[in-house]
Each structure stands twice: as C-alpha cells, then as structure tokens.
Amino acid sequence: MAKREYNFTDIEKRWQGFWEGCGLFHTDESSRKEKFYCLVMFPYPSGTLHVGHGRNYIIGDVVARYKIMKGYNVLSAIGWDAFGLPAENAAIKGGIHPAIWTKNNIKAMKRQLHRWGVGYDWNREITSCDPDYYKWTQWIFLKLYEHNLAYKKKAAVNWCPSCATVLANEQVVDGCCERCDTPVRQRDLEQWFFRISQYAQKLLDDISLLEGWPERVKTMQANWIGRSEGVRVDFKLENSGKALPCFTTRPDTLYGVTFVSLAPEHSIIEELISGTLQEKAVMDFVDRVRNQGIVERTAEATEKEGIFTGRYVINPVNNDKVPIWVANYVLMEYGTGAVMGVPAHDRRDFLFARKYQLPIKVVIQPKGEELRANTMKEAYVDNGIQVNSGNFDGMSNTEAIKKIAMHLEYKGLGTKTVTYRLRDWLISRQRYWGAPIPIVYCEKCGTLPVPESQLPVVLPETVEFKSHGMSPLAEVDSFINTNCPKCSGMARREIDTMDTFVDSSWYFLRYLSPKDDSQPFVTKKVNKWLPVDQYIGGVEHAILHLLYSRFITKALYDFRYINFKEPFQHLFTQGMIIKEGAKMSKSKGNVVSPDILIDKYGADTQRLYILFIGPPQKDAEWNDRGVVGAYRFLNRLWQKITDYEDVYAKVQRADIDMNKLSPAAKTLYRQTNQTIKKVTEDMETSWHFNTAIAAVMELLNNVDVFNVVIPSNAAEELNFNVFRHTMEITLLLMSPFTPHICEELWEAIGHKPSIFQQTWPAYDKNAIQEEVVEIVVQINSKVRGHLSVPIDVSNADLKRRVLSDERIAGFLNGKEVMDIVVVPKKLMNIVVK
RNA sequence: GGGCGAGUGGUGGAAUGGCAGACACGAAGGACUUAAAAUCCUUUGACCGUUAAAGGUUGUGUGGGUUCGACUCCCACCUCGCCCA
Secondary structure, eight states, rough: OOOOOOOHHHHHHHHHHHHHHHHHOOOTTOSOEEEEEEEEEEOOSSSSHHHHHHHHHHHHHHHHHHHTTTEEEEEEEEOOOOOSHHHHHHHHHHOOHHHHHHHHHHHHHHHHHHHHHHOOOOOGOOEETTTHHHHHHHHHHHHHHHTTOOEEEEEEEETTTTTTTEGGGGGGGGGEETTTTBBBBBEEEEEEEEEEGGGHHHHGGGGGGGGBHHHHHHHHHHHHHEEEEEEEEEEETTOOOEEEEEEEEEGGGGOOOOOOOEEEEOOOHHHHHHHHHTTHHHHHHHHHHHHHHHHHHTTSSSSOOOOOEEEEEOOTTTTTEEEEEEEETTOOTTSSSEEEEEEGHHHHOOOOOOHHHHOOOOEOOOOOOOOOOTTTTSSEEEEEEEEGGGGGGTHHEEEEHHHHHHHHHHSSSEEEEEEEEEOOOOOOOOOOOOOBEEEEEEEEEEEOOOGGGGGOOOOOOOOOOOOSSSSSEEEEOOHEEEOOOTSSSSEOOOOOOOOOHTTTSHHHTTTSSOOOOSSSSOHHHHHOOOOBBEEEEEEEGGGHHHHHHHHHHHHHHHHTTTTSSSSSSSSEEEEOOEEETEEEETTTOOOHHHHHHHHHHHHHHHHHHHHHHSTTSSOOOOOGGGGHHHHHHHHHHHHHHTTTTTTTSSSOOOOOGGGSSSSHHHHHHHHHHHHHHHHHIEEEIIOHHHHHHHHHHHHHHHHHSSSOOOOOOOHHHHHHHHHHHHHHHHHHHHHTTTHHHHHHHHHHHTSOOOOGGGGOOOOOHHHHSSSSSEEEETTTTTTEEEEEEEEEEHHHHHHHHHTTTTHHHHTTTTOOEEEEETTTTTTEEEEOO
C-alpha cells in the first residue's frame, strides 16, 4: 500500500479552515448546554509572539477543546489590550503613528495565533484603542465619578526637569531619566484617582470566595491590601494643646515613646516651625526629601534621616515630653503621616535614635534575659512582658496591646483604627495613547463630566510626537477647546488619558456583546455567562490587573448593573518559559520564534512540546532539541494509523468482549482503558498535561509490541478491532493537544469530521482491573524479590507463597521474623532480626 | 528583613508514605544505506562484581527526627527564584 506522508503544513491549513467554516468556536448563546467561559488574558500587541507567550494561548485552547468534548457550551474569545506606552515610544522613535503601529502588530500576532491552531470566537474580537470600546471605558469612569469613586487631587509624579516631562515609573532608571540621565524629581500635579481604598475590606473579605485561585495569588492580594489593626493615639502639642494623631499597630510600646516623627509632607510642619530658629533648616530638609522618590526613601538601604523641629508633644499615657522630628522614612500616605518613635522595639526607630542620640526606653522584656537601653545592639521586636508601663507592668505584651487600646478609648485619648496599605488607584497618565478622561473644565461651572450622550471623547488623530515636553494632547487646540455641557460657554477638556489597567479591568464583560453601541455590556448576558469559569494568564498580573478587575466588578455590582461580586471563578497562572536561564525577551535576545518551528515541524509538534515541557504552572527551560521528540511521536502515530488506511473500511466493527480476547489483545485493551483514566484525571484535577501526554506515548509504545495483522479470520478481526479501538481512543485523548493531526487521522480511520463533536471517552471499569499483580517483596525494607500473584490472593496465601519462595527463604535463613507488613496489591515487607 | 515557591541522572522532568528516575531529549553501540539524513533495535544514575548470567552497595541540597518503610511527613540549616519591604 502507498505510504502517505505526514504533510503537516497542508493538514494544519486544511483543518484551521474547516473549524472556521463549521464554526467550532462560534458560541451559540441560545444553546441549552451548560456554559463554560474560558478566558486567556488578552495580549498587548507589542510586535510578534514568541513560544513563551504561546504557552498561555495553547493551554487555553486545550481547556476550551476539552470542555467542548465534555459537552459544554464554551465561550472562548480574544481581544487586544491595545493602548499603552510602547506604541507611543515607537511613534517618537520611528515616526509611525501609534494607531498604525498597533494595527500592524495586531495583524502579525493574529496570524501567529491562527497558525498555532488556537480557536476563538473571532466575531467577539475587541480592541481597547477602538472608540467603540473606549467609549465604554469612559462610561465606566463616569459611573465611578457619579458614585464619588473617581476624584481629583494633587499627587507626586516623576518629573524630568531637563525633558520637562512626566515619566512613567518604568522610565525612571536608578532615579534618573532613561533618556537624558538627569536626576528625576518629584512634582505635584492634579491627577485623577479611583477610590479603590473604599473597597479594601470587601476586596480582602471576598478573597474567601475565590476557591479556584492559587493560594499564592490570594496571599499576594491580601498582602497588597495590607490590612493592619491599630490605634490612633492623640499626642498633644506642648504649647497649644492641639492634638497630633499618630497611628500605631503596637500600642503596647506606647510607654517607650521617646520621640515623634512626621512625614515631610505633613501639613502641621509649617505651623510648628514658623518663627523658630530651626525654620529654615527644616524647610530645606523637607524640600530635599520631597524630591526623593518614595521607593528610594523607604528602601531598607537608604539612610534614615531627620531633623528636629524644636517642638514637643506630650505622651498621653505618662505625660512624657518628647521631641517632634521630621523624618524621610515616614510617609504621608500611610496612617496619619505621624508616627511615634519607640527605639527599643522598632528597627527603624532604633537606627534613627542611635544616629541622633535620642533616648531609648525599654518597655517589653523578653523571657529569660534583661534588656538594657545602653547595651542593646538592635531593637527587640518580639513578644515579652511589659515593664515601665504604669498599671500594665507584668502583663504579656499581646495582652497589653488590647488593654492599652481599650484604656485609650475609655479615656478619650485614642481610637481603635484599621488602616490599609492599599492606596487609591492613580489613573491619570500624561500621555496620548490612552482613553481620554471624559471631563471638561468650565470657568463658570467648574469640573464637569462629559454627558454620556457625548461619548466617546475621541482621541484626535493628527498630533505631533516629540521626545520633549508635555503630552501631545496638550497642544491640540481642537481637542482641548470645547463647550461646557452645562452653560455652553467656552470650556477645555482634560488632557490626561487613563491608565491602561482601566481598559483591561472590564474587557471580559464586553465579549458578550462586543458590537453593542448602546451599552457597555448586556446585564442579562453577563449575569448568565459570568463569573469566568476559567481565567488563564501569567503570574505577573497576580496583583494589579486582578485587583483592579475585582474592584470594577464590585463597583458595578454595587451600582446594580451585574449580579456577581467576583469576575473570575478559577484562576490558572502558568509558568514562564526560560531560555539560557532568563525569561524570554527581545532585549535579552533569547526569544524562540514560533514561525520557524511551525515551518519545520508544524503547529501540532510545537503545541505538543510546549505542553510536554513540564507542569504548566511551573517555569520550564526551553530546549530546541527537545522539539524533535514531539515530532517523532506524531510521526509514529501518523504511521501507525495510515499503515492500515485501506483496511479500516473492510473490517466489520464489533463490540469488544473481554472474555473473547487473546491475552495480548486483552492487555492492550486494559492499557487503553487505564490510559483513558490517567489522562482524564490529569485533565480534571491537576492540569498535568505533561504526564497525560507521557501516558499516551506509553500506550503507543505498547501498541508497537502488539502484533497487528490485516485480518483473514474472525480471531484476527477481533484483534484488529482492539487495535482500532486503541487508536481511536489515542486520537480522542490527544485531540485537545494536537488537534490538526487528530482530525486528519480521525477521518483516515473512517470517521466523519469533526473529532470535536465526539464526546470525551469514558473508561470501562471492568477493563482496567489487572488479573495478576506483581508483589514487591522486601526484607527489612530492601527489595529482595518480586512475585506474581492473582489480584484476589488472600494475605495468608500471599505470606505462604512468599515464605516458600526459594530465594526469599535463602535470605531469611537463620534470621528471626519479627513482623510482616502487607500492602495489598503492592508490597510485602518482612522485618527480621 | 518578611512572605511564597523550588532544589531528583549529562538535560527537561516522573513518582505525595510503598520497586526512585515513568515519558522524552542527549549520548554510546548496532541494523538499513555506496554514503549521509530519516527510521528501527540495544544500552544508558553512580560504584563494585562476574567469561557471561546474576548479584551487591550507594543514591532525590545538608543535618537530625517520626515510621516496618521517607523524594514525599516533622524540625533545623544551606542555595536559587519570584513577590513585598
């Protein structure tokens, strides 16, 4: 018979066209099947994809195809997170408009996705830089504004004095501008914020609803929100008696306060120092520190610096008079911007006190030793017993935390308070390539939202990109000048655009009605399809993107647009693909292009290798040579099935009756059923695609030792049917991983396409049962022999057989048997002395 | 400094209390070929051992512990990675 080549190029093209034509991934929303929303994080169109990106989409495709075969109505869609800085940089450097650059990249990446054979409902494709999309991003801004969750305030930005421009954090390298190396300064600008802090507690509490999320990601979210319980203690200014509130999580150390320090931004400073001798020195210090970045100021390695204000406060619990300092490590954003200094029991306070010769007062003693202020080498931050603490002496400090807080509240000297590390979300970007913030400033009427009917506020196309100065939007008069929506008088538009994280915080709602121009999403549809059943993406988005999406979802829930509180039911974070010890990136020059590999081996080979490389949640090292292993396997599978291409139609199909099979056929039939079980478990429970594939490889190795002949009698027909059954199962099990070749072979073996209309195979419980098992015989836990016994052998019978075994008896000669441990169907351990 | 991962052959990895190294890569030897590629077969943790079979010892970062039995569970430590300071 003529051998047919495994011509992957033609095969892959053919089936990609077929799936497109038959609408395999087209989601029929009226279907009565149970829904399954499978979502991969939508890509930023940065240029071309490498195999590291491919892992994400291929995993998503495997899950989608598997769920289709399991009988779900699957929704799998994709779009483009298309606003952002790289496009604007390309415009500045290469003179190409961001819109063109983005469009070209989308085109190139779409082609790559198609070549991988990953399937989406392309009718639902969305692009966040499209006015049809960002109209609704602006709508979300308006809704947040309406509910007082969007507001404007002054906030520090990175400012390059030489370029006279605002820099994004990633444009600041070692505290300097990445372009001109000028030290970056902090400058206050009026900017828009989303009040995510108002949702801090809800975001924290509802982590418990995220059952299908990795623990690691949940912990990262909780840490980022950073709830801490403490007390706001009112210290009184010595001269005026005015309260200076300090937040502390350690009220047990209150008796050990020897100074109080203020953030340089604290509003009380001016009032404190005015007219004092220190006034000028303090103001100089404040100016200098405020120009340091926050990251730099609070870094462990940065020198703690401060200056005395010349003023004092009174400690409310013991009336100690303690000095007020201004310190670089205190932040206005956290707590009250004023902290009490307890050198004996806080590391930073200890260093600070030593540096400026401030007193150290021990108020907590560890068990079994006695700390002395003048001999301490470092702060003691652990638990112990209260000393020098008035009525609280002798109490454990954990007890004192509660008692002192109660005491303060009772006396009206403080309030129990909860604070969060989570800051409000700064969404203003002084950039062109983003969704314009829909706000108008009128001299008469003030700050006004753009009415919904006037959305979208469209980005002007013709702008000038310069490497210096403000956002290009600042110079487009036709954009800036507008009419006030209230009084129709002259008004000007907000020129800042939104952080791209706003675009990506709601896109998963848009897939349900991507073209609806009357509303951002259809409540009825999103309520039916969300939460997303399975979200798949990189762990680098474990904090911000997921937290912002959760916040927007919760806000929309509170505004009664949707009836679910969390957007993503299950989350899967895949590991990175590493090459030469580093993450693949263009700048490192270690990227592997999928196109070259597809040309050489085909998409199925590449998919198989990426899935086989290791457990998908772990990082994995890419090895170009490893790819051939996947290619060889597919070739063997191809050969095995096409060898009998003209036989399948001639051999009558028959149900397989275990009792009539030859021993070899029975073994193969059993192995086939065992493989179904193994692969299904790997798909359902752990997503260990690598071991699922290994199991199928093993099965094919077993087919190799099974003697297939073109049947000429009934017994041979039976054998052939067992072989055919095994190959059909192999194709079904492999189809989510390597869909093209499986479709082709499914047809070759005599079926009508598509294989994805088949249901996922179930295993025959009776068939997986072995008749004979091999028992490992150990003596003192060392393997000394193996024994084949019927599966249903009794323990007593097993012992008798083992002890009468010649070899085992030799080992036992002259030794006393102390104990025999039997693990049914597996092992027997004889303990001897 | 804190939190979370991880550490197994030459390599990617498998085994979650029961034969360590499945599956694959690479390597070595062989078959086919004028030759090469492809393909197929054999071997492949290390060490000792025999003409050959066998067989033995040792082995999952280090040190302890629990157990008849530990890559797996517990304690301490070392190294690397990620996130946060």
